[in-house]
Amino acid sequence: ERCSLQGAIRDFVADFRAGQNEEVDLRLSLPEEPIEVDLDRLFFARILTNLVENAIKHGKTLTFVEILVRYDQENGLVDMVVADDGAGIPEPARDRIFQRFYRVDVGHSRMTGGTGLGLSIVRHAMFAHGGNVRVEARIPKGTQFICVFPVASNVEER
Ligand code: ATP
Ligand code: MG
Secondary structure, three states: OEEEHHHHHHHHHHHHHHOOOOOOOEEEEOOOOOOEEEOOHHHHHHHHHHHHHHHHHHOOOOOOEEEEEEEEHHHOEEEEEEEEOOOOOOHHHHOOOOOOOOOOOHHHHHHHOOOOOHHHHHHHHHHHOOOEEEEEEOOOOOEEEEEEEEOOOOOOOO
16 A cells, blocks of 8 residues: 555554553654555554564563654665664664564563564564665663664556
8 A cells, every 4th residue: 555654654553552552652753744555454563563563572671662763765765763762672683673583682581471473573564665674772771673664656556
């Protein structure tokens, strides 16, 4: 479905807040101008659900979660960044977290539940969109996941 990325994010946030998640400080930083992308709505919801829930579940000391959009016009790509200011992911683990069943801190992870599948699903869903996802440390603290989507072209599809 072709839609504005910002609109899809706002829809997600409305659903997310309608759940029992009002206490989370979920911030948005979205450019005014709509950026058109081709989204599978079900996959898209799973991407954001997984990333936002991960931040809340694993971020430990976090005070906010931010969803930010930035447009790379030159390359026809748009980044959707999900950032938190939580505990972060140690550098050696960052390569491995997209693997199925991999979890960084097994003791803590057992408490929080889950299977370690979330990020492998996120990566799969980003590939299905012709995009990609990577993780970086956030400065000064926390984690950011950068989901890169191709911007829908104006050329009619046939
Ligand atoms: P599931 O998603 O299946 O419920 P999970 O959340 O443990 O389980 P993933 O979503 O694949 O599995 O995440 C893998 C691991 O990456 C987590 O167990 C956690 O150690 C780490 N991680 C993911 N996101 C964050 C984050 N925002 N901050 C800190 N650690 C994170
Ligand atoms: Mg998860």
